[in-house]
Structure formats: structure tokens, C-alpha cells
Amino acid sequence: xxxxxxxxxxxxxxxxxxxxxxxxxxxxxxxxxxxxxxxxxxxxxxxxxxxxxxxxxxxxxxxxxxxxxxxxxxxxxxxxxxxxxxxxxxxxxxxxxxxxxxxxxxxxxxxxxxxxxxxxxxxxxxxxxxxxxxxxxxxxxxxxxxxxxxxxxxxxxxxxxxxxxxxxxxxxxxxxxxxxxxxxxxxxxxxxxxxxxxxxxxxxxxxxxxxxxxxxxxxxxxxxxxxxxxxxxxxxxxxxxxxxxxxxxxxxxxxxxxxxxxxxxxxxxxxxxxxxxxxxxxxxxxxxxxxxxxxxxxxxxxxxxxxxxxxxxxxxxxxxxxxxxxxxxxxxxxxxxxxxxxxxxxxxxxxxxxxxxxxxxxxxxxxxxxxxxxxxxxxxxxxxxxxxxxxxxxxxxxxxxxxxxxxxxxxxxxxxxxxxxxxxxxxxxxxxxxxxxxxxxxxxxxxxxxxxxxxxxxxxxxxxxxxxxxxxxxxxxxxxxxxxxxxxxxxxxxxxxxxxxxxxxxxxxxxxxxxxxxxxxxxxxxxxxxxxxxxxxxxxxxxxxxxxxxxxxxxxxxxxxxxxxxxxxxxxxxxxxxxxxxxxxxxxxxxxxxxxxxxxxxxxxxxxxxxxxxxxxxxxxxxxxxxxxxxxxxxx
Amino acid sequence: xxxxxxxxxxxxxxxxxxxxxxxxxxxxxxxxxxxxxxxxxxxxxxxxxxxxxxxxxxxxxxxxxxxxxxxxxxxxxxxxxxxxxxxxxxxxxxxxxxxxxxxxxxxxxxxxxxxxxxxxxxxxxxxxxxxxxxxxxxxxxxxxxxxxxxxxxxxxxxxxxxxxxxxxxxxxxxxxxxxxxxxxxxxxxxxxxxxxxxxxxxxxxxxxxxxxxxxxxxxxxxxxxxxxxxxxxxxxxxxxxxxxxxxxxxxxxxxxxxxx
Numbered sequence: 001x002x003x004x005x006x007x008x009x010x011x012x013x014x015x016x017x018x019x020x021x022x023x024x025x026x027x028x029x030x031x032x033x034x035x036x037x038x039x040x041x042x043x044x045x046x047x048x049x050x051x052x053x054x055x056x057x058x059x060x061x062x063x064x065x066x067x068x069x070x071x072x073x074x075x076x077x078x079x080x081x082x083x084x085x086x087x088x089x090x091x092x093x094x095x096x097x098x099x100x101x102x103x104x105x106x107x108x109x110x111x112x113x114x115x116x117x118x119x120x121x122x123x124x125x126x127x128x129x130x131x132x133x134x135x136x137x138x139x140x141x142x143x144x145x146x147x148x149x150x151x152x153x154x155x156x157x158x159x160x161x162x163x164x165x166x167x168x169x170x171x172x173x174x175x176x177x178x179x180x181x182x183x184x185x186x187x188x189x190x191x192x193x194x195x196x197x198x199x200x201x202x203x204x205x206x207x208x209x210x211x212x213x214x215x216x217x218x219x220x221x222x223x224x225x226x227x228x229x230x231x232x233x234x235x236x237x238x239x240x241x242x243x244x245x246x247x248x249x250x251x252x253x254x255x256x257x258x259x260x261x262x263x264x265x266x267x268x269x270x271x272x273x274x275x276x277x278x279x280x281x282x283x284x285x286x287x288x289x290x291x292x293x294x295x296x297x298x299x300x301x302x303x304x305x306x307x308x309x310x311x312x313x314x315x316x317x318x319x320x321x322x323x324x325x326x327x328x329x330x331x332x333x334x335x336x337x338x339x340x341x342x343x344x345x346x347x348x349x350x351x352x353x354x355x356x357x358x359x360x361x362x363x364x365x366x367x368x369x370x371x372x373x374x375x376x377x378x379x380x381x382x383x384x385x386x387x388x389x390x391x392x393x394x395x396x397x398x399x400x401x402x403x404x405x406x407x408x409x410x411x412x413x414x415x416x417x418x419x420x421x422x423x424x425x426x427x428x429x430x431x432x433x434x435x436x437x438x439x440x441x442x443x444x445x446x447x448x449x450x451x452x453x454x455x456x457x458x459x460x461x462x463x464x465x466x467x468x469x470x471x472x473x474x475x476x477x478x479x480x481x482x483x484x485x486x487x488x489x490x491x492x493x494x495x496x497x498x499x500x501x502x503x504x505x506x507x508x509x510x511x512x513x514x515x516x517x518x519x520x521x522x523x524x525x526x527x528x529x530x531x532x533x534x535x536x537x538x539x540x541x542x543x544x545x546x547x548x549x550x551x552x553x554x555x556x557x558x559x560x561x562x563x564x565x566x567x568x569x570x571x572x573x574x575x576x577x578x579x580x581x582x583x584x585x586x587x588x589x590x591x592x593x594x595x596x597x598x599x600x601x602x603x604x605x606x607x608x609x610x611x612x613x614x615x616x617x618x619x620x621x622x623x624x625x626x627x628x629x630x631x632x633x634x635x636x
Numbered sequence: 637x638x639x640x641x642x643x644x645x646x647x648x649x650x651x652x653x654x655x656x657x658x659x660x661x662x663x664x665x666x667x668x669x670x671x672x673x674x675x676x677x678x679x680x681x682x683x684x685x686x687x688x689x690x691x692x693x694x695x696x697x698x699x700x701x702x703x704x705x706x707x708x709x710x711x712x713x714x715x716x717x718x719x720x721x722x723x724x725x726x727x728x729x730x731x732x733x734x735x736x737x738x739x740x741x742x743x744x745x746x747x748x749x750x751x752x753x754x755x756x757x758x759x760x761x762x763x764x765x766x767x768x769x770x771x772x773x774x775x776x777x778x779x780x781x782x783x784x785x786x787x788x789x790x791x792x793x794x795x796x797x798x799x800x801x802x803x804x805x806x807x808x809x810x811x812x813x814x815x816x817x818x819x820x821x822x823x824x825x826x827x828x829x830x831x832x833x834x835x836x837x838x839x840x841x842x843x844x845x846x847x848x849x850x851x852x853x854x855x856x857x858x859x860x861x862x863x864x865x866x867x868x869x870x871x872x873x874x875x876x877x878x879x880x881x882x883x884x885x886x887x888x889x890x891x892x893x894x895x896x
Contacts, residue, residue, distance in 0.1 A: 136794055163711075185770075222708070549661075550759065551700075
């Protein structure tokens, strides 16, 4: 299949309006006859479900949690970018587009990334109207702050709980449409497979997580908004339930998976303290606005951070990247931390952390100002570590955080399966090989509120004229049977190891070989190890209880089975891409100073992988740069 | 099978006994069962200690304890446990996922129960059904504005004091600790937080009276008790929402009745 990105014609700034002009419309009376399934109820999913329902479609929305308000978008702390130029500091849509394209190391489509910046300003208007209490000046106008990888202030925020406030806004709009009986909300339901009829997405099979019942749901189109898959590393900043199963099942049914190995490692999470840990808590990147990152110059220095004098500290980000300093982008900051930790300069009991120090900021602005800006983050830090960060520096460490990779989508956010859309973090679209901070809430929201509701008509207009197959179609029988047999198979193993035990093993391999830096030998080794884990899993996993009741072990086992397969594709992708770009750092391709060496001649394309009975076939979508010529990405 | 759990560097390892509410289904009878555990490190979060217990149960071929969690960083509101007679455990303003085992001692017995309220029926073990909260939101916990209809954000000035006060209550994570800890099982703190978040803001004014009346009516219909202003809720609220919010809601209710 040839990949058609469906980029509209015209100048960059006209493409989205040109698209909308040419896109087909459906009259309100006919929209009522069409049913859309939205899987996931985070920012992308809730926004899409609510907006599609407002437009008149019948929507069924699914989430595995007990309420849509829990979705992990809730955990984003620092903020959301928008090119409003309220600070009068030279910002514009084009600059924001340029920052995101460069931040992604020129591995995303210009048209998509431009649209991300273009729709950011109306999105702020939208959220303010919905009642999001963004931070404000005394005069009543909105405040901005700065984030990594940019030199202007364009980030809007609601204390350290921006994601929560946006989710609550989206969730409230969703329930507004539940009340209007245009959305049927299916909480505690997890999608286990996709149903295709005549090659088109026409429904899903889901498990009721309370009763264990396997259910069928039919629709005219299916939208996946299922978030990121960084739990493949086990330890990550993600919620424990986050998983890659929906997109993986879609991949196995024919959706191409793009750039699976592009995963972002966040530089400022709390360090791991033991093997029994279930997650790594994120400390917002916004802290890098005022906090300074350093390690002791002497690697054998065992003094407390406060006792180490200035001249014996290495502010390595300021040293290596003087123009961006502590606000260097995430991939670069994480790698720089890893470099110092690997060189033996790490701090803390396990020497696996670096300091994030607010001493200077508190001296300069006073404790009150710092408390106003980051109070909840400091108190969270204290709850978890027992340490008062107003008095001594925080210890932070890199952690798996975001999946730039995901299902390949065209400009309409449709996957390679007709009628199957992927929105938010689960697609690969706007961020290239590295996402800039505060662009994630933005992308999820824009996909859900603004883009999908404008592109799905173009497909559904045809669906209107076709049959609307119900759940009694033989394809539903077939897929449901496969789902049930997978569950029976996993229950029947009755081995000797817990699901978590396998997850720890997989996570270690992936963190070692497919995280911040990769190399050929390591990736080849990882592929062998993952295949062994796969074989061992299906021989030795033990799930207790039954499949017809609430059973968290079964849920975890099904998700892990998919993660194991997905991790193979991630390593395959990382191995194939013989260059370093963004978060994908291949040790073989670096300068003498340890900076990434990109290879545009051979790799200026999006890797889109097709599933082929346990193996993967590579398709390439060539990236054309008309408006910005790719340059060496420097933050020095 | 779980030997790795004992490999914890420089950390104090404890034995604790969990007494946990086990109940197979909404209708079946529940009972407190005791489980002895070893290898609990003080750095473990409370939920990680329950993970650890569940791995032990799997090793013994037993059903795991059903309990709720997701973000494990105190913001999603999905976890909710009554620990030693207190919502979310011994500390104020903390979720169960942010409670750490260093708050307990070697040899302790820890009693773990689900939220108990008529409006939160038990589904299994420690898991309860909090969909009543969603139905309260459904009755007006939103601003009726369609996507695409928003005016320019800075066209509407909102004084910092108003935005901050709105954010103070908007911070509610919807965990239900307020209900669980209240002797009347009242949802007044939760309901007031959403009403006040929206009604304080200029965007929320057009629907303010209807919002108060509809949401409080739903709160009663769900079977939550009445608030007698004991203040128990504000002690446990992870978001630190004050009962002044309930007083404000009552005030808004009276005004809505008069003007609405």
C-alpha cells in the first residue's frame, strides 16, 4: 500500500482552511444516523466524543477507569503552549511551528506541525470559555511561562495541575452530552480487539472489567484515543493502567505503526529507589524555569548538596548549552543527565540522580514567589521523599514519559485502515522524534476538539450511503472468538511467575537497550531476549481467579502480552534507523562532543511498519521540507 | 517468585499484617481477612505494598485483592481506601497512593476497608462504584458552550483573586474521601467544589442558579446524607478544599431559590 499523507494544497498557512473548504459535509439530520465509537476518554477522547455529539453524531465512548475524569492526561502538570504572543516577545504561529519542527528534529510533516501551532490560539479561547481557571495577572489577563526548547513565553497553566483542569473541562463537556443522551459512556470497559468488515473499521470487542463479559459494539467509524505506551518500560511516569493494547490490536489488523521507537525520556522525574517500585513520579519541566541542574564535579563527593560550594558544582546544562541552559529540550537534557550519571557523578544512595536546585531562585525572588509558582510540586516532592526542597536541592532522574511514535495517520488523522482514526498520544503526527514540553495537552486537545470532528465527515459521508452492519455480522463472531480464546489461553497457562515479574524483566531489557541511547549490538541482544521473554511468558505466567469477574491480574496479563510484542517492533525500528535524531540516539552516530548526528540523506522519512504474521514490513513516507530547511539542531 | 522484592538497598525491611475487607461481589457478604507479609520496604507506597501482597497471593494460587489505582501520583482520584479507620490513611490531605510505608512500623497490623456509603456500593473487595459523582456532574457541572463558539480569551478579564479562588476548589480530584469520612456520608464538599469552581467565574454565571439547584437535587437523589458541618471532610480532602466551600454552596442555594 502506498502511503498517502493527504496534505492539502496551497501555502502552509492556507492548508487547513483549504482542507476544510474541500472536505465533504453531512447535514445535521443525517449525522443522527451515524454512530462513532471513541476508545479512551482523556483529553483527546473526551474532546472528540463531546464535539462529535454536539455535531449530532451518536457516540459511544469507552474507558477502562471508573470515570472519564481519571484519564492520564490528568497528570500533566506544567501547561499548554499557544501562539498568542500575549507577552509581546516575538512569538507567532510560524515561530511556534518552527520550534516544534526543530524540537522534533525534522522528523514530522510540516503541514501537521504547522496546524498544531495554528490551532493553539483558539484552543486557549475554548478552554477559558469552558471554565478552566488558568493563572492570571492582577489585572485579569492570562499569564505565561517558558518551557524547554523555546525562548519565548507561550505556556498557559493552572498551577501545577494544568492537565487535571483541562481534563475536568473536557470531562464536563462529555457529561453534558451524556445528559443530552448523545453520548453513551462505557466506563470500566477495555477494548480488546477491532472488528473490520470489508476492510473498514466497523466496531470493537470490549471486556466489561466488572463482570468479565465480552461484548460487541458496532459503529460507522472507530476513533482510538488511547494514549501512550511507555509502560512498556514498566517504570515510567504513566498511570499503571496505561497500555498499548488497543493500538497494537489495530496494528495487527492492518494499521501501520509509525516510528515505534521514538519514545521520550523525561529529564525530571523522581529517581528509582527500589525494584518494588511501580512508577516514577514526574516533576514538572516548568521547574526548570527557576531550578538549576547540577552534579558535583568530584564524583567521589559524598557531602550533602548544600555543603558543596559553588566552584565545585558542575551546572552541566548551562555549560554545554549556554543559550538554552536549563531549558534545553527533554531529549538533550535527559541524555546529558545520563552522561553525567554514567560517568559516576550521580547523587543519592544509588548515585542515579542529579540535583535540581532552587537556592538561587529563592534568594532572588523569595520563597513566597517560588511557593506560588510550584507550591503543589514541592509538597508532592515532600510527600514522596520526605525532603523539604525549599531547604535542600531536589534529586531528579530521567524516566520514560511520552510516545511520539504511534499509529501512522494521514492529515485527516485516519490510519491505514479506512474508518479507523487515531488521535492524541496514540498517533504519530506532530512531534517528530522529540516532543516539546507543553505540546502534549495541546495536540491531544486539538486532535479531539478541532481536527477530527472536521475530518471524519469526509469519510462518514460515504458510510452514510453504505450498510450499517450490526453486531450479528459474522466478522463480530470471528473476532470475539479470537478474543475469548486468547483469554482462555492465558488463564490456562497456570505457570509459576507473576505478570509483574515478567513486566519487570521486559522493562529492564527495554530500559537498558531501547531508551536514552541505543546501539546495534544492544538492540540485537534485546530482540533475542524479548523473544525469550515471550516464550517464557506463555509457558510460565500465572493468573489466579477467573475470567468472569473483576480480575486485575488478567487485565495486566493481557496488556503485557501486547507490550511484549510491541517491544519487539520498537527494537526492530530502533535497529533499522541508522542515524541519531531527537529521542532516538544511536551511539554509532554522534559527534566527538556526544551530540546526535542526523542523516537526512538516508532517513528523512517516517517509518511506517506493517504487521506481517509476527514479522514487520517497513514502508517509508518521505518527508518534504518546503518552508524550513532541516539544519543541525543546536541549542548551544 | 518475588525474591527480588527483598533486594532493596539500604532500606529498612518490615513485616506487617494486613487485615483486608474481602467481598466477592456486590451482593455477597464481606469479611476482614488477615494476611501476613514480609519484605515491605519503608520506601514503598501503600499501594506498592498491596501489589506486593497480591504477588504473594498469586504465588499461593489465591485470588488477588481488588483495589483501585491509576496515576499513583495523587491526581487521578481513583485510589480510595479506608486505612486504620481513616480515609486515605493516617495523614491529612494525602491520597492512598502518596502514603508511604515509612508511616508504619515493623509488626504493625493495618486494617484496610473500602469507602463505606450507601451511594457508593461495593463492587468487589476494596472497589466501590462512585458513578454517583459522575451523575452529579452530569446535572450541571459544566458550562454549556459548544466547541467553536469561544470569544478571544483575554477579552474577558478575570481578577487573579477570582481565578485563584476558583482554582482552589477546581482542584478536587473526585476521590470520594469526603463522603467516606463523613458520618452522614454527605457529598456536600464534592458538589460544592464543582458548583463554586464554575459559579465564581464570569463564564459560569449564566447558568449559576440552575447549576446549584440541579446538582444539589441529584446529590440528594443519589442517597448521600445531609451535611451537618462537622468538618471531617476537609481534614481528609487530598486537594485541601475547605468546608467554607459548603457554606458558600448553601448561600448560593438560597440565592438560587430566591432568584433562580
